[in-house]
Amino acid sequence: MRNPCLLTVLTFVNCTLLLVTLAQQQRPVLAQDNAPVLRGRALEIVDDQGRVRASLTVLPAGSSANGDASAETVLLRLITERGRPSVKIAASEPSSGLSFAGPTGTKDTYVSLGANGTKSALKVRNEDGREQIVTP
DSSP states (O other), X not given: OOOHHHHHHHHHHHHHHHHHHHHHHTSOOOOOSSOOOOOOSEEEEEOTTSOEEEEEEEEOOEEOTTSOEEOOEEEEEEEOTXXXXXXXXXXXXXXXXXXXXXXXXXXXXXXXXXXXXXXXXXXXXXXXXXXXXXXX
């Protein structure tokens, strides 16, 4: 070894750089103050089995099979473990509303509250066909 002093200095510099690098990586990771916006065309929340349990979608304007026109609508659905959308909240320019459906196996048990243009109504219906509509 020709110059042991040079080797000692290089070893010291390398150790110092190693310690500085390790010290910088040990700083705690902090969340950003202003999180970025999450953007997309739809959002689905799934359970441990991969089943969709909630969804938020924007439905395009269109027309139904019988020719009724529908406006662009934002729709939130909450879905049971058996796949039934039990809670729905919808909003569009001409109307908005929410509905609560009965459990799986029922088809006519629900509550709906809606506003369409200048009119609003609350409709309550049981599986036996009895219903009540409340309007102002």
